[in-house]
Amino acid sequence: QVQLVESGGGLVQAGGSLRLSCQASGRTLSSYAMGWFRQAPGKEREFVAGISRSGGSQYYVDSVKGRFTISRDNAKNTVYLQMNSLKPEDTAVYSCAAEYFGGIRITKDRVDYWGQGTQVTVSS
Helix, strand or coil: CCCCEEEEEEECCCCCEEEEEEECCCCCCCCCEEEEEEECCCCCEEEEEEECCCCCCEEHHHHCCCCCCEEEECCCCEEEEEECCCCCHHHHEEEEEEEEEECCCCCHHHCCCCCCEEEEECCC
């Protein structure tokens, strides 16, 4: 079993930055592709960014390309999401997810483990 715990969410003004962290316990993340999802009230959960098991490949949804960066440190069993130039449309609960031997494009039905989520609120 893998336990994922996110941190780093909060309130920020439009144009600001936040760095989210996802720390894993239970076993190493080296066998898992990792990703970040977000969900706003009344909206479906959206896949935002994914990263390969080694960290060598990344994927971003078009709406965050150039603004968000996903990275991982397998030695620390941690995945990060650096969010710059934040917009009010980015407001959501952000959750990290793990897929055993997955690729960089993760769908909800293939997720093996979810974090509890962290709230990101961007004011205008």
